[in-house]
Amino acid sequence: MNEENLMFATEDILTASAEQAEEPLDVKKYLIFLTDGLKMGVDAEQVVEINNDAVITYLPMLPHYIKGIVNLRGAMVPILDIRLRLGKPSQEDDFLIIVLNLDGTQIGILVDSVDQMVDIPRNSILPMPAHANQQLVSGMCSMPETGGTVLILDCAQLLAHE
Amino acid sequence: MGSGNDILDAYIYETNSLLEQLETILLESEKTNDFSQENINEIFRTMHTIKGSSAMMEFDTLATVAHRIEDMFFLIRENSLDVVPQSERSTLFDLLFQSIDYFRGEVEKIQANEPLDKDIDSFLENINRLIGKIKGEQEENTSSAPAAGASPAAPPAEAPAAEASALSASEGDKDFPYSLQVFFDEGCGMENLRSFMLVAAIRDFCSEADFAFLPADVETNPETAEAVVEHGFLLKFKTAAQRDQAIPSVASAGSVQSYQAHDYTPPAPKTAEKEGPAPATHAESAAPAAQPAASAGGGQHPAKESLISVNLSKLDQLAAVVGEIVITESMVTASPDLKGLHLDSFTKSARQLRKLTDELQDVSMSLRMVPVSASFQKMNRIVRDMCKKLNKRARLTLIGENTEVDKTIVDSIGDPLMHIIRNSMDHGIEETEAARIAAGKDPEGEIILSARDTGSEVIIEIQDDGQGVNYDAVLKKAIKNGIASPDVEYSHKEILNFLMMPGFSTNTEVTQFSGRGVGMDVVKQNIEGVGGTVSISSVPGQGMTTTLKIPLTMSIMDGMEVAVGDSIFTIPINNIRQSYKVSSDSIIHDSTNGEMFKCLDNFYPIIRARDLYQLEKGFTDIGDGILMWLESGECSYCLFVDELIGEQQVVVKQLPGYLNNYNIKNYGINGCTLLGDGSISIILDVANLYAAAHGV
Numbered sequence: 001m002n003e004e005n006l007m008f009a010t011e012d013i014l015t016a017s018a019e020q021a022e023e024p025l026d027v028k029k030y031l032i033f034l035t036d037g038l039k040m041g042v043d044a045e046q047v048v049e050i051n052n053d054a055v056i057t058y059l060p061m062l063p064h065y066i067k068g069i070v071n072l073r074g075a076m077v078p079i080l081d082i083r084l085r086l087g088k089p090s091q092e093d094d095f096l097i098i099v100l101n102l103d104g105t106q107i108g109i110l111v112d113s114v115d116q117m118v119d120i121p122r123n124s125i126l127p128m129p130a131h132a133n134q135q136l137v138s139g140m141c142s143m144p145e146t147g148g149t150v151l152i153l154d155c156a157q158l159l160a161h162e
Numbered sequence: 163m164g165s166g167n168d169i170l171d172a173y174i175y176e177t178n179s180l181l182e183q184l185e186t187i188l189l190e191s192e193k194t195n196d197f198s199q200e201n202i203n204e205i206f207r208t209m210h211t212i213k214g215s216s217a218m219m220e221f222d223t224l225a226t227v228a229h230r231i232e233d234m235f236f237l238i239r240e241n242s243l244d245v246v247p248q249s250e251r252s253t254l255f256d257l258l259f260q261s262i263d264y265f266r267g268e269v270e271k272i273q274a275n276e277p278l279d280k281d282i283d284s285f286l287e288n289i290n291r292l293i294g295k296i297k298g299e300q301e302e303n304t305s306s307a308p309a310a311g312a313s314p315a316a317p318p319a320e321a322p323a324a325e326a327s328a329l330s331a332s333e334g335d336k337d338f339p340y341s342l343q344v345f346f347d348e349g350c351g352m353e354n355l356r357s358f359m360l361v362a363a364i365r366d367f368c369s370e371a372d373f374a375f376l377p378a379d380v381e382t383n384p385e386t387a388e389a390v391v392e393h394g395f396l397l398k399f400k401t402a403a404q405r406d407q408a409i410p411s412v413a414s415a416g417s418v419q420s421y422q423a424h425d426y427t428p429p430a431p432k433t434a435e436k437e438g439p440a441p442a443t444h445a446e447s448a449a450p451a452a453q454p455a456a457s458a459g460g461g462q463h464p465a466k467e468s469l470i471s472v473n474l475s476k477l478d479q480l481a482a483v484v485g486e487i488v489i490t491e492s493m494v495t496a497s498p499d500l501k502g503l504h505l506d507s508f509t510k511s512a513r514q515l516r517k518l519t520d521e522l523q524d525v526s527m528s529l530r531m532v533p534v535s536a537s538f539q540k541m542n543r544i545v546r547d548m549c550k551k552l553n554k555r556a557r558l559t560l561i562g563e564n565t566e567v568d569k570t571i572v573d574s575i576g577d578p579l580m581h582i583i584r585n586s587m588d589h590g591i592e593e594t595e596a597a598r599i600a601a602g603k604d605p606e607g608e609i610i611l612s613a614r615d616t617g618s619e620v621i622i623e624i625q626d627d628g629q630g631v632n633y634d635a636v637l638k639k640a641i642k643n644g645i646a647s648p649d650v651e652y653s654h655k656e657i658l659n660f661l662m663m664p665g666f667s668t669n670t671e672v673t674q675f676s677g678r679g680v681g682m683d684v685v686k687q688n689i690e691g692v693g694g695t696v697s698i699s700s701v702p703g704q705g706m707t708t709t710l711k712i713p714l715t716m717s718i719m720d721g722m723e724v725a726v727g728d729s730i731f732t733i734p735i736n737n738i739r740q741s742y743k744v745s746s747d748s749i750i751h752d753s754t755n756g757e758m759f760k761c762l763d764n765f766y767p768i769i770r771a772r773d774l775y776q777l778e779k780g781f782t783d784i785g786d787g788i789l790m791w792l793e794s795g796e797c798s799y800c801l802f803v804d805e806l807i808g809e810q811q812v813v814v815k816q817l818p819g820y821l822n823n824y825n826i827k828n829y830g831i832n833g834c835t836l837l838g839d840g841s842i843s844i845i846l847d848v849a850n851l852y853a854a855a856h857g858v
Contacts (some may be wrong), residue, residue: 055841057729057844058728058777059817059821059844060776060777060826061775061776061829062821062824069818069834070842071840074836076816076817078818078821105818107818107820159820
């Protein structure tokens with residue numbers, strides 16, 4: 001139990017314990033966001049910013065889950081609605097845009113809300129069950145404190161197109 | 163460019179530009195089958211530089227080859243081209259062209275980080291053999307050696323004479339002893355008018371009787387421009403004080419590169435005359451004496467180096483910043499906070515700012531503009547090589563090679579031009595001269611490569627006077643390759659379009675140059691990549707013309723903002739013919755439920771932007787909105803939109819690369835731009851929009 005706690009410790013406990021531990025834990029920061037009741041995590045290093053006041057300009061002739069583009073300080077960033085991408089009904093009001101930088105490609109994802117930042121040890125992320133036909137998810141991980149399960153967003157799939 | 167490899171970059175850049183120069187000289191010289199003394203010196207210098215820099219970079223094989231060629235030209239330089247027997251001249255030219263190719267190939271390998279070719283023995287042997295022949299020839303000529311020895315001294319002897327005449331022009335006037343010799347910036351143009359402006363400026367404070375100028379007819383005779391370039395513009399004054407007064411106005415005049423004051427001193431011409439005969443009697447001593455004189459003369463044309471090379475990415479950055487400034491400027495001046503206020507001095511300053519930003523934009527754009535001549539000159543070589551290989555005779559005529567276009571465009575037209583010219587040489591120009599004579603044409607074929615600038619786009623035409631396109635053969639081939647259907651009747655225009663489809667080649671045999679079946683569709687792709695169009699026209703028996711239309715620059719343009727529902731679109735002003743407010747009665751329906759509009763005795767199809775883009779909102783009744791008559795190249799139609807918002811200068815931004823996966827460019831969505839209030843407008847491509855509407 002003690003070890004378990006350590007793995008999911010908040011930042012300050014972790015730094016303290018990392019000094020004691022012989023080899024530092026292989027952890028990564030994740031930003032947890034909510035979409036249609038699901039908790040999903042995205043690698044915090046890829047997050048550029050979280051934005052809630054951008055005006056999305058609709059672009060015609062695109063798949064329905066691409067809501068359009070926004071002007072991010074002069075750069076044009078396409079916006080994907082995660083709900084629509086996962087085949088769920090979109091939520092019209094109250095949304096947030098998380099702008100991601102995926103290997104130089106800037107892309108924004110539309111989510112319901114942002115939860116928190118968490119350190120997740122790499123080895124606690126489990127692969128998806130082989131036959132689970134999940135989209136956009138590369139792995140999952142259960143959170144001991146809150147008890148929930150976080151799905152890790154598969155960014156490569158986000159960029160791929162049909 | 164890797165910043166860690168600046169020296170290598172510089173080496174590659176320098177060597178490539180040297181090779182380009184060298185090729186131009188060779189092509190020029192080959193026409194006359196002779197080298198001028200100047201060209202020999204130039205080749206010698208070029209090889210010397212390549213040798214030196216290659217050795218420094220430790221590319222030993224390159225240095226060795228350059229060294230041998232330098233040796234060869236040392237012999238030629240010392241003994242004039244006569245040492246090369248007429249029979250060996252073509253070998254010499256071929257060898258030099260080969261060596262250029264060799265250097266180019268190796269430089270490319272260096273760039274790609276590949277190992278260099280170690281085996282240069284056979285190549286060196288060729289050079290050595292030629293050197294041997296030259297030397298052999300030279301020995302036969304030993305009896306005439308003294309004469310040959312005298313000849314190198316001759317050119318310098320002429321130099322002081324020319325110098326003396328230039329100087330005497332500046333000195334020999336007793337009435338106006340104090341003169342001022344003005345030189346203008348190289349290539350600034352209109353030197354005669356610039357000179358006249360100086361005269362006009364001096365008249366302000368100096369009566370006409372007190373000064374004179376040479377050439378005297380600068381105002382009326384445009385040919386004096388050349389004389390001014392060569393000898394400078396000479397202003398002569400009666401008193402030194404007047405001259406001193408004139409100096410500030412000369413110095414502040416535009417494009418003046420340098421000026422020199424000369425005082426008339428009577429004994430001076432005598433010494434000049436004395437020097438004249440001296441070289442004839444005593445050539446040896448005159449040569450060193452001529453040297454300083456020449457270098458002093460050179461001082462009047464101070465180093466040409468008014469050019470710097472700049473990394474293209476810096477220019478891109480500049481263009482981007484300028485684009486942002488243009489947007490910000492309109493954001494400030496059109497700020498909603500200012501609405502309803504009466505701000506006279508603000509409006510005045512804003513107008514001034516607008517003027518300056520326009521100027522800034524022009525300047526930053528002009529920095530990226532380069533003449534197409536470099537790309538055009540390369541084609542000379544292609545024509546030459548193909549003439550030799552195919553045993554045809556053809557010449558290349560270049561027109562408008564000084565036309566300037568954006569650097570990225572120059573880079574992207576090189577390959578297309580090469581393909582088109584190869585095609586013209588291979589398929590266009592008749593197989594034999596007899597066939598040309600039989601058709602009543604000049605036995606020597608002609609390919610005309612021309613460029614002109616229409617203000618918004620550059621038009622490049624490649625025209626040959628060959629046999630033209632054989633429509634039947636093309637159609638047969640298209641059917642065989644499965645591009646065309648045998649049951650359909652095609653117009654000549656459609657048949658020409660088959661030429662640009664992937665996997666098409668009219669030649670039954672694959673030749674070394676063209677006919678691999680990738681030619682014209684690669685051309686089309688490259689040109690479309692920079693936003694241009696390709697069209698082919700042909701007259702059987704008289705040749706064919708390929709026309710490339712390319713936008714001058716792609717970053718800033720004038721656009722008309724229109725609204726459809728909640729979306730705002732930008733239509734390039736160049737494509738807009740007219741706009742109409744019409745009622746739905748004047749719309750004509752055709753059999754396939756399409757709509758047409760009649761204007762100026764022509765019917766034009768109507769495309770509804772709302773339907774095309776499946777927008778949720780927007781007017782459906784023609785009477786509510788506006789019809790825009792748009793035209794681009796071949797297609798002409800009316801676009802139905804809700805309302806016109808206004809004209810605006812916009813900065814074109816590419817759409818995010820991610821969206822290119824969805825081919826929205828094919829639906830006429832070309833890019834986007836930011837409006838003054840920070841919102842995004844979608845830039846439409848008039849031609850693609852038409853294609854999309856009629857493909858669906």
